[in-house]
Amino acid sequence: MRVIAGSARRTPLKTLEGLGTRPTTDRIKETLFNMLQYDLGDSLFLDLFAGSGAIGIEALSRGAAKAVFVESDSRAAACVRENLEAARLKEKAVVMQCDALAALKRLEGTCRFDYIFMDPPYDCGLERQMLEYLKDSGLIDKQSTLIIEASLHTSFDYLGELGFVLEKNKEYKTNRHVFVYRGE
Numbered sequence: 585m586r587v588i589a590g591s592a593r594r595t596p597l598k599t600l601e602g603l604g605t606r607p608t609t610d611r612i613k614e615t616l617f618n619m620l621q622y623d624l625g626d627s628l629f630l631d632l633f634a635g636s637g638a639i640g641i642e643a644l645s646r647g648a649a650k651a652v653f654v655e656s657d658s659r660a661a662a663c664v665r666e667n668l669e670a671a672r673l674k675e676k677a678v679v680m681q682c683d684a685l686a687a688l689k690r691l692e693g694t695c696r697f698d699y700i701f702m703d704p705p706y707d708c709g710l711e712r713q714m715l716e717y718l719k720d721s722g723l724i725d726k727q728s729t730l731i732i733e734a735s736l737h738t739s740f741d742y743l744g745e746l747g748f749v750l751e752k753n754k755e756y757k758t759n760r761h762v763f764v765y766r767g768e
Contacts, residue, residue, distance in 0.1 A: 585638060588614050590645030592671035598663050599636045608638060608703065608733065612756055616731070617642055619754070619763075620699070623729075624648050627698035630691075630723075632684045632714065637664035639701050644673045648699075653679045654687040684710070688717050697723055703733040706759075712742060715764075719746045724766055732762045740764075 587595040588610060608616075616639075617624075624643055629651040631640030640651040653668075655661040661681040668674040680687045684704070700718070704710035711732050718724055729751070734740075736755060740762055743750055752763040 585610060585636070587638075587642055587645050587671055588617065590642070590647065592641065592645040592673060595645075595671045597636055597638050597641065597667045597670070599638075600657075600660055600663055612759075612761075613638065613642055615754070615756075616761055617646060619752070620729075621646060623698075628652075628695055630654070630697045630700040632687070632700065632702040633704045633710075634664050634679075635660055635703065637667050637679075639703070640664075640677070641667055641671050641673060643699065643701075644676050645671065649676065651677050652687075652691065652697075653677060654684050655679070655681060656683050684714060685717060688714070688721065688723060691723055693722060695723070696725055697728055699729050699731065700724065701731045701733070706735040707738065711738065711740075712746075715743075715746050715748060719748065719766070726766050726768075728765060730764045732764070733759060734762060735759055 585597045625647040626649045629643040629648040631653045634653040634655040637653050640653050644651050653664045668677050748764040749767040754761045
């Protein structure tokens with residue numbers, strides 16, 4: 585795995601051994617960032633359930649002003665820090681080693697994110713839990729884009745009742761990226 589483009593292009597990224605994390609493949613990461621590439625400049629990016637930090641690091645490499653990485657596993661959080669060091673992007677990053685919901689609550693009132701990317705463990709309902717918190721949060725506004733990586737069979741039929749609008753659903757072989765924003 586590596587950084588695809590930008591200031592840290594071709595930097596190899598470490599990942600954890602085993603099935604504890606599911607690194608987003610370079611091909612899927614490239615597709616995702618091709619959809620975002622013109623809007624990343626000077627943005628504030630939140631990488632929830634960060635794993636190796638590859639998504640947030642790619643955002644920083646492509647021009648995001650700052651990224652916050654949230655990862656509860658201590659080994660994965662250490663991996664994020666190592667990858668930020670290797671990519672020479674640690675000065676633009678904050679790594680929070682804690683539960684995702686706890687991180688959102690601690691971040692409340694400190695900033696507004698342009699992008700929130702979340703890749704929680706599949707089929708555990710954590711996407712909905714994060715969206716239920718974010719629906720009334722000051723961490724996002726109508727211009728914020730939330731990107732959720734989920735299994736193909738994860739249902740998002742509740743988005744409307746939470747006040748979110750489905751902007752895009754990009755399906756891959758085994759998973760998908762769901763783009764949502766806060767509605768009126």
